[in-house]
Amino acid sequence: MPPRSGRAERRRLARRVRRRRAGRTPRRIAGVLCTAIALTLLLKTFAVQAFVIPSVSMEPTLRVGDRVLVDRFTPWFGGRPARGDVVVFTDPGGWSPPVPTDRGSPAPPGKEVLTALGLVPADDGRTLIKRVVAVGGDTVEGDASGQVRVDGVLVEPPGPPGRAAHRSEPFRVTVPAGRLFVLGDNRGNSADSRVHLGNGHGGSIPHDAVVGKAFAVAWPTAHWRTL
Structure with a gap:
């Protein structure tokens, strides 16, 4: 032993x-x-980010509270937004209403960390979402009835025909190179490029303002679909 x-x-x-x-x-x-x-953090910064729809300007395509997934990866390889793309972009100046300084109740503990991880949306009010209807070199025309044409071709908003359109003074602009003319799908209730025609660039936004292209609705589950 x-x-x-x-x-x-x-x-x-x-x-x-x-x-x-x-x-x-x-x-x-x-x-x-x-x-x-x-x-x-790497995925959020370089690949995919969630964005919550803040207003009715993209109805019926996107509803208030929908969470969409945004492709931030493609622009790193020189990809440019094309006509028909739904893009998320930062306010190029004067597009967003002022953000109240007094928000009432304090933010819950840990919200800053969750926001940084993309699990909770940022609420600074300076990120918007619209559809690209024209790119650099295109000529955009709008009439008093709210119809919009690009290079002479009528651009109908998604959804059933006959929906109300944003009535305004007729306009005709040529989109400068490196910029985009964007509209909300809810043409009757969208503060888009038509509202900012006097910004010195015909209402267009710069490519550099684009965060990425929205490619899918991730939440709520009843609204799951690609864009």
Whole structure:
């Protein structure tokens, strides 16, 4: 029979191994969490970001509260928005209403972290979503009835025909190079390029303002679809 001292030594070694393994488990969990957060931040920054629809300007395509997924990856490879794309962009100046300085109740704890991870939408009011109807070099014309033509071709909004349109003074502009003319799908209730015709660029926005292209409705589940 092996000496008792040998058995005791083996037991001591076994206890040490168990303690080492127990100590590694929290470190492994922390490592997995850190990796997951880092990947989420990378995806949010360079690939996909969620955006919550703030107004009725894109109805019936998008409803207030819909969460859409935005492709931020393609622009890094020189991709440019095309006619018909739904794009999210930062306010190029004067598009968004002033954000109240007094928001009432304080933000819940941890909201800043969740916002940074893209799990909670930012509420600074400076991000908008519209549909591209014309790109650099296109000529956009609007008449008093609210109809819009691009290079002479009528551009109908999505949805059933005969919907109310935004009535305004007739206009005719040529979109400068590197810029986009954008409209809301809800032509009767959208503060889009038509409202900002006097911005010095014919109401257009710069490519640099575009955050990315919206490609799918992710929430609520009843509204799941691609754009």
